[in-house]
Amino acid sequence: MADACQHLDQIDASATPTSPDQCLKCIDMGDVWVNLRLCLSCGNVGCCDGSKNKHATAHNGETQHPIIQSHMPGETWRFCYVEELTW
Ligand SMILES: [Zn+2]
Numbered sequence: 001m002a003d004a005c006q007h008l009d010q011i012d013a014s015a016t017p018t019s020p021d022q023c024l025k026c027i028d029m030g031d032v033w034v035n036l037r038l039c040l041s042c043g044n045v046g047c048c049d050g051s052k053n054k055h056a057t058a059h060n061g062e063t064q065h066p067i068i069q070s071h072m073p074g075e076t077w078r079f080c081y082v083e084e085l086t087w
């Protein structure tokens with residue numbers, strides 16, 4: 001059990017969020033989401049695991065980008081899929 005994320009070097013501070021407030025994949029499907037998560041490697045914005053389509057986790061599965069951050073106003077917590085750490 002690691003107690004610190006070993007993937008901080010995969011954060012790209014220059015990545016631009018693909019959307020300020022929408023899951024574009026849900027929009028394409030005509031679907032709705034609950035909360036949004038931001039991929040810190042590439043800026044992909046996807047919906048959370050509480051949403052029906054779980055696009056943020058699907059993005060991790062496709063790309064192996066390890067770290068997401070909450071993309072909700074006032075929330076700054078981060079999560080790494082590899083160690084399953086939240087901080
Ligand atoms: Zn990590």
Ligand SMILES: [Zn+2]
Pocket residue numbers: 023024025026033046047051053054055056
């Ligand atoms: Zn979605």
Ligand SMILES: [Zn+2]
Pocket residue numbers: 039040041042043044059063065
């Ligand atoms: Zn990504």
